[in-house]
Amino acid sequence: MPYDVYKTYLSLRNHFIKESYDYHKYCGKSRASVQSFYKRKDRFWFEKLARNKDDKEVIEFFVANFISADNPETVWIGSMVREGESFYKDWQKRVQSLTYIVREETESLFAEHTLDQVFNCSAGHPVLLKKHLAGDISIETMVIYDRVFGYIKNFNKKLDDPVWKTVSLKLKKYGPFLNINELRFKSLIKKIVLGE
Numbered sequence: 018m019p020y021d022v023y024k025t026y027l028s029l030r031n032h033f034i035k036e037s038y039d040y041h042k043y044c045g046k047s048r049a050s051v052q053s054f055y056k057r058k059d060r061f062w063f064e065k066l067a068r069n070k071d072d073k074e075v076i077e078f079f080v081a082n083f084i085s086a087d088n089p090e091t092v093w094i095g096s097m098v099r100e101g102e103s104f105y106k107d108w109q110k111r112v113q114s115l116t117y118i119v120r121e122e123t124e125s126l127f128a129e130h131t132l133d134q135v136f137n138c139s140a141g142h143p144v145l146l147k148k149h150l151a152g153d154i155s156i157e158t159m160v161i162y163d164r165v166f167g168y169i170k171n172f173n174k175k176l177d178d179p180v181w182k183t184v185s186l187k188l189k190k191y192g193p194f195l196n197i198n199e200l201r202f203k204s205l206i207k208k209i210v211l212g213e
Contacts, residue, residue, distance in 0.1 A: 019064040022075050023054045026063065026094060029076070033083040033190050034090045041193050062098045081108030084156055084191050088183075111157055112195075119202060122158045123209045132210055136168050138175040146172070146181060159184075160192045161202050 027047040032040035054060060070078060082097050083089040085104040111118060126135060126148060135144045145162070148154040163169045173185055 019060060019067040020051055020054050021072070022063045022067045023057075023060070024049050025072075025075055026079055029079040029083060030089065030092075033187070036186065059094055062094045065098055077108070078105045080191070080194050081105045084108070084187060089187075111155060115157055115161075115197065116201070116205065118155055119158050119161055120205060120209070122154050123206055126154065127210050136166065136171070138172060142176070142181070143172070146176075146184065149184065150180070156187065156191060157195060159188055160195050161197060162206075163188065163192070164197075164199055165203050165206050 024047050025045060027049050028038075028040055028043070028045045031038040031047065054063075057063075066075060066078070078101065079097075081104050082092060082101040085101075085108070086092045126145075130144050137143050142150075145154065145159070145168070149156070149159055169185060169188060172181060
């Protein structure tokens with residue numbers, strides 16, 4: 018139903034832009050009423066999405082689009098439906114080939130840098146963040162590295178700039194949507210980093 022798509026959109030938007038709102042904790046609930054939905058001039062877009070995607074695909078579509086946006090707050094539903102399919106397809110490809118992507122990105126990163134260099138914040142942005150911002154390290158690898166190395170807390174303490182704050186919030190909000198076999202990734206990364 019279009020109204021359900023609208024509620025999912027609102028709750029995921031809140032999840033990605035508000036520090037305090039957690040989509041999983043509140044089970045995707047939002048205060049949107051049916052009346053407010055039917056007053057919207059852009060409800061056509063929600064109707065279109067409801068026709069083309071099932072509930073799981075709707076959630077994935079929104080997640081893929083919010084993590085692809087530089088600023089999730091500025092993402093409008095119309096442009097998302099018109100142009101967002103490519104972000105969704107890219108996201109699907111990344112998730113399906115996650116092991117390959119993490120291996121490639123990790124090999125490339127640690128061929129040039131030591132573990133200490135990758136996570137060192139003493140001279141501003143660490144190598145890891147620079148590589149991510151340059152598009153060399155995917156957001157999925159960033160999330161997985163935090164599960165393996167737990168670097169985000171340290172970065173949060175040492176980096177007090179808007180660029181990191183934006184990335185940090187995105188990682189925190191995206192993390193719960195990424196279901197992975199942590200042990201498998203830990204052993205994969207360990208092998209590469211330690212050269213085992």
